[in-house]
Amino acid sequence: MIAPELPFFVYGTLRPGQVNHDLLLRGRTLREEPARLAGALLYDGPGYPYAVEAPGEADAMVSGDLVTARPEEYARLLADLDRLEEYAPGDPRNLYERVAREVLRVDGATPVRAWVYVAAPAVAAGLRARGKPIEGGAWPARR
Template identity: 85%
Template structure:
């Protein structure tokens, strides 16, 4: 396990989840159940979804390409936020500034499927080296929906 780097205080934004953290998936029950205020269907524009080894990767793409990723906008309970953020970073093996990251945690705008206002959220996207490999030889998930791939 890599050494943990103490990160700067992050804004308490909701999370956009698109893979194993979605309702009905294993990591949702493990990490999110009982720790959220709301979970709303949402879409991330400007990203493609690639199949990984048991989990997906969102890879950023030009917004004009029309690519979107389906997921949920998850709002954590305030008392659970700091611990949940740390646990999600650990799950995604994200360490701020580490070039070995598989994912980067970035702030992106997501749109709620019900048509209500867009929201800024934390999203774990493929780190640059991982994204380059996926673009070159990865398995694209048509439609950008991890749950529909089955």
């Protein structure tokens, strides 16, 4: 199955100014703009964050950036991001799952469907049980 060419919502090391942004995104994007993912909490992982879906939690919000890839870079960038996140469709060992979700541009009124790497079910369950959400939902702010 071919994935639709959606923008990406990034919230950790892929954000501008972070190490993986420079390695994977620099020069490969058309636009990068602040955005938010509602219905998710941000947890600290070993060196990187996890967005954990939290539907129904009114204050659940993750801050990040909406990244639109250059069309000629899209397929290769999608593969590179899947590799970075160690995501393979259907693999039970995934730490992250790539899911299509609505994110909001910072104007708060414009929803955009985007790819988001969220914690895989087993990882999410562990974080909910033993982790602590990052206050304010913004990972770079804690560095």
